[in-house]
Amino acid sequence: MRTFVIASALLLTSALAQAAPRTWHFTCDYYNLDLKGNLSGRQRYAAFYTRGLPGDVVRWSDVTVAGSKGWSEDFGPAQKQDFMEGFSYPWSKSTENLSPDFFRGFPPMAMQQRNLVWDTHMLEGFADHLDRLTPNVPYHVPNTGDIDLAGAGTFRHRDLQLVLTGNSKRNGQECAVIDYRAFFNTIDSKTGTFALVGRSDYWGQIWVSLATKQIEYATLYEEVLGEMKLPGQEKPTTISVFRIGTFEPVAK
16 A cells, blocks of 8 residues: 655745756655565655746756665656646745645645655755854744645644754855754644544755855655554554655756
8 A cells, every 4th residue: 555645844935046047856765664664665756846937937847756666676667747747836936835726736645746845945945044043053943833734734843953064065065054853743634535643753954055045955854654544444554654855956
């Protein structure tokens, strides 16, 4: 049985400089596990994300998903997600991505594809906090609370922290490195086909160019443990999903 994970989503406004269009490649692997760590399957979601188009429009392209049954087995052929090809919106409207209308045209079960949008907005929002950070001092992001997942339930943060951990170089750019972490978050999600109640822990790092304030590299790790109930199912099924994401600019 395929499992679904509802990822973190933050309503943060980014002011990252966009002098010219730039494209990033986002890849996120989902590992579906039981409580003993046995793998039932994994999926790879990948997409290209472009910012800085005329009118400050962002666009998604070449969104695909591929599956694999084993730890070392190659992923099968990538299946293009045609409903998301060319999905575009003005950056000023990106803060509306927690509204069901924002994803009009998406299939109801396409939660991982919505995660691509939420995760990217989240990473850029974290990068936009750079000027608020003090080296090695946790910054507790205020006013996170309950987040509506576009009509599919709610996600609640316990304590979202950002930490400026140092400097490094990526893609020839001097970068600040931001660690982010949010543990013991809760999920209560319902759609027409499943209900999920559980916990989420997520963390990662972001390399932000000191010159352009743009992301030069980012990682995302998340584990979700919960109980999912399908229509007609008397008792819920315990699920464990781990995902690993990378977000990096495409070479010019």
